[in-house]
Amino acid sequence: MLVLASFFNPSRNAVICTLFVMIFLVSGSWLQGQVRYLSGQTYFGRNNYIEYIAGGIPIIISAAHDGDMNPASIPTRRCLNCVTVADVGTQDIVRFLGLSLQKLFGCPPHIVINRLHRRKLDANREISEAALGNPEAEQAWREFHQFIDSAKQSSLRSFGTGLYLDIHGHGHDIQRLELGYLLRDDELRLPDDSLNSPRYIGFSSMRNLATRNARGISHSELLRGERAFGSLLAVRGYPSVPSKQDPFPNPGEEYFDGGYNTVRHSSYRGGTIDGLQIEANFMGIRDSRAAMQRFADSLAVAVYQFVLQHYSFSNPFICNTMTSTNDADVDAQDVFTVYPQPASETVHIRLPKTRVESYQISIRDMVGTVVFNEKTSIDAAASDFLIPTAKFPSGVYTVEIRHCYPRTAGAWNVVVRKAMIVVH
Numbered sequence: 115m116l117v118l119a120s121f122f123n124p125s126r127n128a129v130i131c132t133l134f135v136m137i138f139l140v141s142g143s144w145l146q147g148q149v150r151y152l153s154g155q156t157y158f159g160r161n162n163y164i165e166y167i168a169g170g171i172p173i174i175i176s177a178a179h180d181g182d183m184n185p186a187s188i189p190t191r192r193c194l195n196c197v198t199v200a201d202v203g204t205q206d207i208v209r210f211l212g213l214s215l216q217k218l219f220g221c222p223p224h225i226v227i228n229r230l231h232r233r234k235l236d237a238n239r240e241i242s243e244a245a246l247g248n249p250e251a252e253q254a255w256r257e258f259h260q261f262i263d264s265a266k267q268s269s270l271r272s273f274g275t276g277l278y279l280d281i282h283g284h285g286h287d288i289q290r291l292e293l294g295y296l297l298r299d300d301e302l303r304l305p306d307d308s309l310n311s312p313r314y315i316g317f318s319s320m321r322n323l324a325t326r327n328a329r330g331i332s333h334s335e336l337l338r339g340e341r342a343f344g345s346l347l348a349v350r351g352y353p354s355v356p357s358k359q360d361p362f363p364n365p366g367e368e369y370f371d372g373g374y375n376t377v378r379h380s381s382y383r384g385g386t387i388d389g390l391q392i393e394a395n396f397m398g399i400r401d402s403r404a405a406m407q408r409f410a411d412s413l414a415v416a417v418y419q420f421v422l423q424h425y426s427f428s429n430p431f432i433c434n435t436m437t438s439t440n441d442a443d444v445d446a447q448d449v450f451t452v453y454p455q456p457a458s459e460t461v462h463i464r465l466p467k468t469r470v471e472s473y474q475i476s477i478r479d480m481v482g483t484v485v486f487n488e489k490t491s492i493d494a495a496a497s498d499f500l501i502p503t504a505k506f507p508s509g510v511y512t513v514e515i516r517h518c519y520p521r522t523a524g525a526w527n528v529v530v531r532k533a534m535i536v537v538h
């Protein structure tokens with residue numbers, strides 16, 4: 115009778131109803147990735163084991179092996195050939211990388227971090243080896259991959275494509291980045307013609323990009339040509355294999371070619387989101403926070419150059435990085451757009467149609483030298499401002515716009531910056 119009485123109690127029913135809605139939201143929408151994640155916001159899975167920072171650009175980054183949570187409720191993983199060593203520094207690198215990419219693109223990338231120690235969960239293995247049957251670890255494993263799946267769906271919805279980077283650290287003797295495209299070391303030693311055949315493109319985590327990229331370049335060039343990811347990193351002081359400078363690991367040299375995450379989340383299994391595993395050496399990259407920060411900055415530029423050179427997006431990037439001496443003066447109307455990205459002959463700057471009466475536009479190269487500087491008035495702001503870029507060397511630039519508000523009597527008090535890339 116007590117049960118019946120409470121069943122017909124309206125306030126109790128309201129509580130039960132609310133509970134059902136909450137259970138539905140948590141077990142249904144959340145787990146199926148139907149929650150609308152807001153760019154720049156951080157979300158956590160159960161017990162905060164998995165962290166997801168939602169992004170606004172089609173770049174997805176994960177750190178599977180550098181968690182430091184060791185809950186007693188999950189037993190230490192013990193199995194034959196189980197690896198439990200952490201990839202020290204990679205969680206910090208991924209966080210630094212997120213901030214560096216946000217500065218370049220104007221929007222944050224998607225970041226998924228496993229905060230459990232590898233002794234408790236290996237988020238780069240099949241669930242059986244990853245969690246060894248522990249339900250709590252299995253739940254975290256599912257959340258890790260569901261967050262990546264949500265990030266992929268968001269990238270596909272907004273841009274039609276994307277790039278996934280799984281960041282790790284290796285303990286091999288040769289101090290170089292090992293880029294894993296799911297091609298074994300002996301396969302990377304094959305001639306270009308073989309790598310460009312459908313057979314080896316079919317084995318690649320760059321399968322989508324190898325068959326349709328913005329400049330029609332071949333699979334082997336994507337792996338070790340001038341515009342390959344490894345080559346862009348090598349010229350910035352981070353030797354990488356494969357790259358133009360170091361096209362394949364020699365026989366007997368240790369090399370990681372990718373793992374479970376690269377298989378699962380790249381275009382190897384189809385789709386238009388490519389991926390690779392980046393195994394970072396220790397010296398000069400993970401041995402101090404300053405080194406991690408430097409590496410993240412260089413990696414961000416390589417990602418930026420690679421993405422804008424090889425992909426054509428169904429939407430322009432519309433987020434902006436804003437810095438201001440007076441944040442109250444910056445509102446949504448102050449957003450400006452730089453396009454096309456990359457530019458070759460001419461770049462368009464679409465200025466906001468706001469109350470601002472004049473603008474100072476300046477462009478700096480990567481070392482900060484001003485290569486363009488001009489003042490324009492509100493009339494020019496009614497349409498695109500065109501800047502010839504034919505004489506600019508290929509590279510990444512920063513467009514800086516200073517706004518002059520009438521009420522501040524001529525003081526150049528608001529600065530908005532956005533990245534621009536030139537490729538000839």
Ligand SMILES: [Zn+2]
Nearest residue numbers: 179201282283
């Ligand atoms: Zn690892």
